[in-house]
Amino acid sequence: DTAVSQTPKYLVTQMGNDKSIKCEQNLGHDTMYWYKQDSKKFLKIMFSYNNKELIINETVPNRFSPKSPDKAHLNLHINSLELGDSAVYFCASSQDLVQETQYFGPGTRLLVL
């Protein structure tokens, strides 16, 4: 059984388009995260939701908007895509904030042309 799943795995799109990435976890966790991994492999937190409430909102362009319809889902919508948005986006979940192990999804590889 997949613990944290993301769709799509690959996303190739043109500049200016709007796209969404979906994430689902079946672990019963309260907290979910979005991370961005750039070409230098650095992982940076973007957002975190705990019980559907936004907890972490890092300094990312407001073109990025997370949405958590319920505790098991955290989607990421990106408006007006730019070349610099090309990266791998990882979703993760944990039982609670920070103190527990985070479980990561397989990543979504986004390429903006």
Next chain:
Amino acid sequence: KQEVTQIPAALSVPEGENLVLNCSFTDSAIYNLQWFRQDPGKGLTSLLLIQSSQREQTSGRLNASLDKSSGRSTLYIAASQPGDSATYLCAVGPSNDYKLSFGAGTTVTVRA
């Protein structure tokens, strides 16, 4: 702001040799420290989590130590195997907010 450094950036060893991966962090006020493994094109897999009150954690051939006062953690992998080839990431959980800070990773190649 927490900064996490991992040295070396890359490591190549013959099979059977022990691996020593280093992680240092600038702010010792942490909740925990986690070691992850990332295979090419894949997500992260948690290996070990050390709470701030602990000195080390062990799982099979893996042992991770934590010295909070000096801001260091070391991951030891005994008797390395080609299947251990991956990138190993260290992440620090702070005590004053909820953000994990990641190092850039050490890419390990174990030669058969």
